[in-house]
Amino acid sequence: MDSFSERQREILERVSGIGHLTIESCAQIYGVSPQTIRRDVNELCAAGALRRVHGGVELPQNENLQYTSRRMLNGAAKRAIGHAFAAHVPSGSSLAVSIGTTPEYAIQKLRHQSDLMVLTNNLNIALFACDQEGWSVRVPGGAVRAGDRDILGPQVEDFFGRYQVDFGVFGVGGVAEDGTLLDFSEDEVAARIAISRNCRRSVLLLDSTKFGRSAHVRGGHLSELDLVICDAALPEQHRAALEDISVDVVIAEAQP
Template sequence: MAAARQDKDLPTRQQAILDLAHQGGFVATEQLVRHFGVTPQTIRRDINTLCDLKLLQRYHGGAGLPSSVENAPYADRQGQSPDAKQRIAALTAGLIPNYASLFINIGTTTEAVAKALVGHEGLRVVTNNINVAQILRENPSFEIILAGGTVRNRDGGIIGAAAIEFIRGFRLDYAVIGISGIDADGSLLDFDLREVQVARAIIDSSNHVLLGADESKFGRRAMVRLGDLSDVQSLITSAAPPAPFMPAITGAGIDLIYDDRSAAAALAEDG
C-alpha cells in the first residue's frame, strides 16, 4: 500500500489522521475525538477536508482509504488499536470455558484472543494461523491442530483447498474469527477470497461463532463478502457500534458484547 501523503499544506492533525488511516485502512470519528481531545465537529471538518482532497473517502462513522482491494500491511495492523484488541480478547476469552474445542482463524485480533486464552486449561484448538499455534503452544495442557495448505508469507495464515477440506473434517464448540470490515447492512467483508473461503468453512463447522471487531471495522470497505452478521452468534467489540449499524445488529439477533472503558475515561476527563 502506498505511504501516506506528506503535504506541507496539511495541518498537523489532518496529517496525523491521514497517517492513522494508512496504518489501519479506516479511522472512526469517535476514536479520533478521543485520540486528539477535540469535538466531533472538529474531526468531521478535518475528514471533510481530506475527502475533498481525495485523500480519504467518507464511510459510516468515519473515513477510510479509497481502495477496497488491499489490506494494510500485517506489521501495521499489529500496532493498530492495541488497547481495543486487548479488551476484545479478554471479553472473548471469558466466553470460552476450559476444555472446550475451538477454531481460531487469521488476524491480529484473533492472535490477541489466543494470548488471552493461554491461561485456560485443556483447550483443543484447530487453527489456520501459524502465529496462533506458536502462542498457544506455551500451554502444555492444550492440543493444537494446525491446518495444512498454502502458508501466506506476509502474516502466517494458511489458506487454500487443502485447508478448507481439513477444517470441514471437524465440528467444534466455538469459532473465534476476525473481519476486515462490517457494512451497515450487516455484510461481513474481507480482502482475500481464499481467506474468506477458509473462514466460511470455519463458520459452517462451528456451534457458536464469536466475531471480534474493533470500532475501526464498522463502515470499512473490502471487496469480498464473507457472509452476514446473522452467521455469527456473538459480536465482541471495543465500543458501542455507531448508530447506523445497530439495526443490522439487532435484526441479526446476535449477542453484542463490549467494554467501553475508553468512552468512560473520556467522560471522566470532560468532567
Template sequence: MSQTLRQPEILDLLRRDGRVTVEGLAQHFGVTLQTIRRDLADLAEAGQIERVHGGAVLPSRIANIGYEERRRLHGAAKAAIGQACAALVPQDCSLFLAIGTTTEAVARALRGHRNLLVVTNNVHVAQILLGNRDCTVILSGGAIRRADSGLVGPLTVQTIRQFKFDIAILGCSALDEEGDLLDFDIEEVGVNRAVIEQARRTILVADHSKFQRSAPARIASLRDIGTFVTDRPLAPALAARCRDWGTGVVVTGPAAETPEV
C-alpha cells in the same frame, strides 16, 4: 505546521483511526476548518483519501495493509477485545481461531484456559498457544501466505471439514453498515465460510477501525454470527439489526466512548 508536514500526518491518522473529521483535524493542528478542507481536497484529488460528510476515510482498496502495520494499530483495543472474547470461552471445549491480529489477542488471553482443543490456520496463534500445556493445538494444512503466515486454500478447507467446533472465532478486514463481513483474499473468505458451517457457535472479533474500511469479498453477515465483540458501540441502525437477528454484541471497556461522526 506547513501543508507538506500536515498532509502526511493526516494520512498517518487515517491509517491509525480509519476516519478523520474536519473539526478534529483543525483542533489537532491548531488551524482553521478551511485550511483542513483544502488539505483534504488536495489529498482526495491525489487519490489518497475519500471525502465523506464532515471528514475523510481511506479509499476503498483491493489489498489489505501490511500485517506488521496492522499489529501496531489499536493494540489496547485488541487486547481488551481478546480478554472479553476469552471470557466467553468455557474450559474443556474445541475451538477454531482464524487468521488476524485480533484473533492473536484472543489466543494470548486463552493461555490460562484448561483442556482446549484449538484448530487454527494462523501460525502466530499456534505459537502463542504452545505455551499453554493444557491446550492441544492442531495447525491446519494449506499453503502458507507469506504476508501473514496464514494458511489458506483447499487443503485448509479439507482440514476444517474434519471437525465440528464448539466455538469458532473469526476476524474480518471490514464491516459495512449493512452488517456484512468483508475481506480481501478470496481463499481466506472460503476458509472462513467453511469454519462458520462447522461451528456450533461463532464469535466475531473486530475493533472500531473495521467500521470505516471497505474490502471487496463478502464472508457472511452478522446475522450468521452468534456474538460480536468490539470496542465501540455500533451505529444505531446496525445495532437494531443485530437485535433483530439475535446477534449478541459485547462492547469492551474503551467502547464507552461515543463513535466518531
C-alpha cells in the same frame, strides 16, 4: 516493523482511522517540519504500511496492510475485545480460529484456561498455543503466506470441515452498511465461512474501525452470527437489527 517510532505508529493509526493524511496536517499535529514527517512516512511506505499520494499518504489500495503493521493498530481495542472474549471460553473448550490480528490478541487472553484444543490456519496463533501447557494444536497443510504467516486455500476449508468445535472465532476486513461481512480475498472468505459452518457458536471479534472500511470480497452477514464482540457501540442500524434476531452483542471495556 518493531523498529517504527511511536510517532510513526500514531501516523499509521491515524491513517487507518480516516483513510488519508496530508503531510502538512501531520506536521501541524506533531509540531515538526514537513521534512521530518516525509522521512517518517517514507519509511512507512517502504515497509508497505502506507502508500504515497500527492501531498500525503493513504492506506494501500484494494489490499490489507501487512500483518505486523496491523498488529500495531488499535492495540487497546483489541486487548479489550480479547479480554471480553476470554470470559466466554471455559477450560476444556475446542476452538477454530481464523487469520487476523484481533483473533491473535484474543487467543493470548486465554492463557489462564486449560485443556484447550486450537485449530487454526494462523501460524502466529499456533506458535503461541504450542507454548501453553496442556493445550493441543492442529494446523492445515499448504503453502505459508510469508508476510502473514498463515495458510489459505481449499485444503484449509477441508481441514476445518473435518471438525465440529465449540467456538468458531474470526475477524473480518470490513463491515458494509447493510451488515455484509467483507474481506480481501476469496480464500479468506472461504476459510472464515468454513469455520462458521463447523462450530457450535460463531464469534466475530470486531474492532470498530471495520465499520465502513473498504474490502471487496463479500461473505456472510452480521445476522448469521451467534456473538459479536466489539470495542465500541455498533452503528444504530446494526444494533437494532441484531437485537431483533437475538444475536448477542458484547461491548468490550477498555483495559488498563
